[in-house]
Amino acid sequence: MTLEHKRVLSDADFEPWFEKAQKLSQLFREIGMKYDVENTFAYPTIKPFKESKIGALGIPVEFGGPGGNILQISKVVSEMSRGDSAITLAYNMHFIMFGIAMANMSDEQNKYWGGRVCGGELIFGPFSEQRAGFSGLADTRAIPQPGGGWKLYGKKTWGTLSEAADIITSSATITDAEGNLPEAFEDRVSSEMMYIADWSVDEDGNGDGVRIEKSWNALGMHATGTHVIHFDGFFVPESGYICEARTGLFSSLEWASLMFASIYYGMSQRVLEESRAVLSKKTLGAVFGAVAASDVKVAGVGHIIDGVGDMACKVEQNRRILWQTCNDLIDGYEDEWPLELRVPYIGLAKTTVAANTTHMAQKAMSLVGGSAFRKGTIFERLYRDSCAAMYQPLNADQTYTYIGEYLLQPEELND
Ligand SMILES: Cc1cc2nc3c(=O)[nH]c(=O)nc-3n(C[C@H](O)[C@H](O)[C@H](O)COP(=O)(O)OP(=O)(O)OC[C@H]3O[C@@H](n4cnc5c(N)ncnc54)[C@H](O)[C@@H]3O)c2cc1C
Incomplete structure (x- = not known):
């Protein structure tokens, strides 16, 4: 069966699900730094995550779930990621794998495994191979x-x-x-x-x-x-x-690319939030440089004002491309694209959000200044975590290859 993207769960009925995400996001935010330092899975999150049953949000009504769609799942993933992207990236694998598996399983399988996910169980999906990541055919x-x-x-x-x-x-x-x-x-x-x-x-x-x-x-x-x-x-x-x-995998790759995009959209919101919190208050005192004055507030320095404005624009670009791509799937706009471009065009949301967010995390380091470079600050943390965006599918290089190869086919040039 194909898991169609639909609008089933109303905005009002989605609200309690989003509230669950907000609560988890708060917990992730509180303990995220500790598990970054300890370099382990955030074990105290397992019980609350499973008990929240938020992992069942996307299970279709016919298989016992609430029927949340890819946009609604994207919203809860981004909200949790705003709290802590690393902890959320772990649980995001559940949403990715449930989506891909559901889209390809028989009704009987969906009923059985969907029922278990409705009970709070979690799925993970180690597909990638050491020698060639996600595109490596299984050596297993x-x-x-x-x-x-x-x-x-x-x-x-x-x-x-x-x-x-x-x-x-x-x-x-x-x-x-x-x-x-x-x-x-x-x-x-x-x-x-x-x-x-x-x-x-x-x-x-x-x-x-x-x-x-x-x-x-x-x-x-x-x-x-x-x-x-x-x-x-x-x-x-x-x-x-x-x-x-x-x-x-390829017929339902949106579950990977749009869920990863949701992680990095949430991260971009956090980068902006943390940058504003520091830069709106920071005072340099008496300085002699691009600005020479007795008491300089960084919130009045031109490149910092522009930098924060640019970050806010990137966050909004991230939201638009991510939510619009989810809506394109739900509204069936994807039918307008050549079949060969479905995967890379959907993947554009991921590659754009990833590029914006890694840029922002780096920019935040320079705008905040040297203190951001010290171990244990949220900025060096976001900078390190944002680098993972380069690797998850679809990566930008392969996206361009898919599109370029298609457009350079002789029959396309004749059109
Ligand atoms: C934090 C984190 C968590 C992850 N968790 C999971 C997980 O739970 N499950 C999972 O399956 N994977 C997971 N991944 C792996 C991720 O999907 C891989 O990083 C990804 O598949 C890319 O593989 P690779 O990094 O090994 O690069 P490689 O595949 O080795 O790529 C090397 C180079 O070759 C290019 N290349 C690779 N294949 C092709 C191709 N077919 N055509 C053209 N060029 C190609 C790449 O673009 C790159 O430039 C995770 C990654 C990160 C960073």
């Missing part, structure tokens, strides 16, 4: 078992939310009985499956045929707990098969 092997189903062997290097999740959806390539991957490229593509299965690990990250290697150590986004996941005989029953992985 799914070896068919005599009684049906597959046993999985291999590893995924980007396993955000693995410590809090109850359900996994990921990709693996179906092999022959001896575990050999298909040799021909086309066979490899068609043998790569998207699956869904139960996920259960103990405190040390060990489960039946799986292990979390708690190795996350990166420039930013510390609280995401993006660990390496090892599969060593992890069993996936036949009922867990969803679809061919590439077909499924």
Whole structure:
């Protein structure tokens, strides 16, 4: 089935969901710095997040949920991200994976897994491969078992939310009985499956045929707990098969690109908020430089006034491109685009928001001045965290390639 983008949940009925997001956002804001410093998943958020059942917002009414649409989910993700982007990025994987899985699962699967998500369970999705990120065809092997189903062997290097999740959806390539991957490229593509299965690990990250290697150590986004996941005989029953992985991912990639855009829109709001809080009050005293005066308030300095104005414009640009792209999907405007451009045109929201936000986080560092460079300030934190925006799909370089290749086809030039 295709999960259509619709307007089902009214604005009034959406309000309590947004209030849940505001409460979680406040909690994330309060503890975010601690988990950035400790470089671990923000464990105290798991219980309140699950109990809020906010992860069920997008489950369609026919599968027991409230039927929130992609714009409403975007709004709750941005609101939580305004509180703390790293903690929210972890839970964002749930919204991404639920969206992609729901769009590709059978009604029976949707009813079963959707019901579990309505009960507060969380999904994570370690798809990316070490050698080629999100676009890497799965090296994880799914070896068919005599009684049906597959046993999985291999590893995924980007396993955000693995410590809090109850359900996994990921990709693996179906092999022959001896575990050999298909040799021909086309066979490899068609043998790569998207699956869904139960996920259960103990405190040390060990489960039946799986292990979390708690190795996350990166420039930013510390609280995401993006660990390496090892599969060593992890069993996936036949009922867990969803679809061919590439077909499924690309037909519903908006759940990845627009949810990532929502994270960075929320982050851009926070950059502006923190910059205003400092720059509206900061006084330099007596200075001799571009401005020479006995007592200089930075709020009166030209490039700082312009800089803050520019930030506010970028925040508003972010909101417009993100919300309008969500509305384009809901209103069916995407039908106007050539099919080949659907993915990159939707992805433009992500690449634009990401570029604006990384620019803003850097600009905030220079406008606030040297104090922003010190460890533990919100500005160096936002600067580090914003860098993650470059990597999540769609990345800007590949977006331009998709569009440029399409426009340079000879048949297009003849039009
Ligand atoms: C904080 C964080 C959390 C993440 N969490 C998850 C997660 O939970 N699940 C998950 O699956 N992934 C996750 N990712 C991984 C993310 O999706 C990858 O970073 C992304 O897929 C890009 O892969 P890569 O960074 O390894 O780069 P690579 O794929 O190695 O790219 C290297 C270069 O090659 C280019 N390139 C790659 N593929 C192609 C192609 N097909 N055509 C043309 N050029 C190409 C890239 O543009 C880049 O310039 C996370 C990333 C971050 C930063």
